[in-house]
Amino acid sequence: MxxxxxxxxxxxxxxxxxxxxxxxxxxxxxxxxxxxxxxxKPLEAHYPTVEVVIAEPKDTEVEVYSQGTVRPRSETVLKPEVSGRVVWISPQLVNGGLFAEGEKLLEIDDTDYRTALASSKTAHVRAEVEFDHANRELKRIESLHRRNLASETQLDQARRSFRLAEATLNESRIQQQQAQTNLERTVIKAPFAGRVRKESVDFGQYLTQGENIATLYATDFYEVHLPIGIEQFVYLDIPPGTQGVLPPDSTLPVTIAGNIGTREFYWSGELQRTEGEIDAATRLVYGVVTVENKVLPNHPPLLVGMFVKAAIQGKVFPDVVTLPRNALRDNNQVLVVDENNRLHFRQVIVLRVQGDEVLIQSGLKPGEAVCISPLTVAVEGMRVNISPAKGV
Structure with missing residues (x-):
């Protein structure tokens, strides 16, 4: 290269x-x-935004909630007072049948009882005749005795005969009345307006006195037995020391709610008595609510056995602040936001917690803003931005 x-x-x-x-x-x-x-660029401070509600103390009526099953107020077992063969039964004398007060439900063969009544009438006529004869004879002997024409023995005998005839007349009268009563008892009528819970009789059956025919219950009033915690009685306006039946001016209004199909219906009742003792197993006291079974248009009646919820009207407490339940923090504290938008823990006295609300009896002043937002960290004096709560 x-x-x-x-x-x-x-x-x-x-x-x-x-x-x-x-x-x-x-x-x-x-x-x-x-x-x-x-x-x-200058740094901007970012503060958490919380929702607040304004404390508004006002008189608040509380309610005590419970639930129970509808029962008949009056229930009885139908029994015959005389014996005999059944010759007629009402079409309503079946399970679930409705009947009016005094309506005929069953009839027993009255042949023997008519015979007994006729015989007692005959015996009564005979006794009346004997009594009239003895009465006249006594008066005659007494007249003769006053004129010394009859002895003392004869007078005693006439008086004895009169008393025996009088006793026989009274006995015959009683027997006739009893025979008449027994005849009337062959027709068995309803003691009240109601419904048949259970029947146990057939046509042609021979009934003995006191044998069970049917179980009936009245439909004019129903009862609901409500379990109530002993601590809940502080919210009810019941006079101290009251046990059993409440005085007429101390009964408490109760709203009963129950579902029929997909719809919920309401009925009005009264708490009229308590059972007066604490159930050893549940530690509850049972209150008894009476509900009148009124017939209203487009409103179904109560039915025995229906499960219902109840709201018992309680006392009215003054100056109570109602807050959403999530406003209450641990140890019965709430977070109050001051005029400088800073958080402060506030101890309050809780009247009660019911549903999604908490009732504050004391500890808040009118117009104070209470934080209802959940905060992961809350520090005394922490700065926040506030926003009015929605839907509260």
Whole structure:
């Protein structure tokens, strides 16, 4: 290879990389010596935004909630008072049948009882005749005795005969009344308006006195037995020391709610008595609510056995603040936001927690803003932004 060509190749291989490195170093030095200008912006403080509600103390009526099953207030077992063969049964004397007060439900063969009544009437006529004869005879003997024409023995005998005839007359009268009553008892009538729970009699069956015919219950009033915690009675306006039946002016209104199909219906009742003892197993006291079974248009009646919920009207407490339940923090505290938008823990006295609400009896002033937002960290005096709560 010629000598000039070799020198040119050596130049490019050795000196050119050094030149490129030198240019790079110079460019780096220039960049370091002349950095770009960065615009500085002031830092903005970011505070958490919380929802608040305004404390508005007012008189608040509380309710005590419970649930139970509808029962009949009056229930009885229908039994015959005389014996005999069944000759007629009402079409309503079946399970679930409805009947009116005094409606005939069953009839027993009355042949023997008519015969007994006729016989008692005959015996009563005979006794009346004997009594009239004895009465006249006594008066005759007494007249003769006053004229010394009859002895003392004869007078005693006449008086004895009169008393026996009088006793026989009274006995015959009682027997006639009993025979009449037994005849009337062959027709068995409903003691009240109601429904048949269970029947156990057939046509032609021979019934003995006192045998079970059917179980009936009245439909004019129903009862609901409600379990109530003993601590809940502080919210009910029941006079101290009251046990059993409440005085007429102390009964408490109760709203009964039950579902029929997919719809919920309401009925009005009264808490009229308590059972007066604590159930040893559940530690509950049972209150008894009476509900009148009124017939209303487009409103179904209560049904025995229906499961219902109940709201018992309680006392009215003054100056109570109602807050969403999530406003209450641990240890019965709430977070109050002051006029400078800073948080402060506040101890409060809770009247009760019911559903999604908490009732504060004391500890808050009118117009104070209470935080209801959940906070991961809450520090005394922490700055926040506030927003009115929605839907509260």
């Amino acid at each position: 010629p000598e000039p060509t070799k020198r040119s190749s050596l130049f490019f291989k050795t000196l050119l990389p050094l030149v490129a490195l030198a240019v790079g170093v110079m460019a780096y030095q220039y960049q370091i010596s002349n950095p770009p200008l960065i615009e500085k």
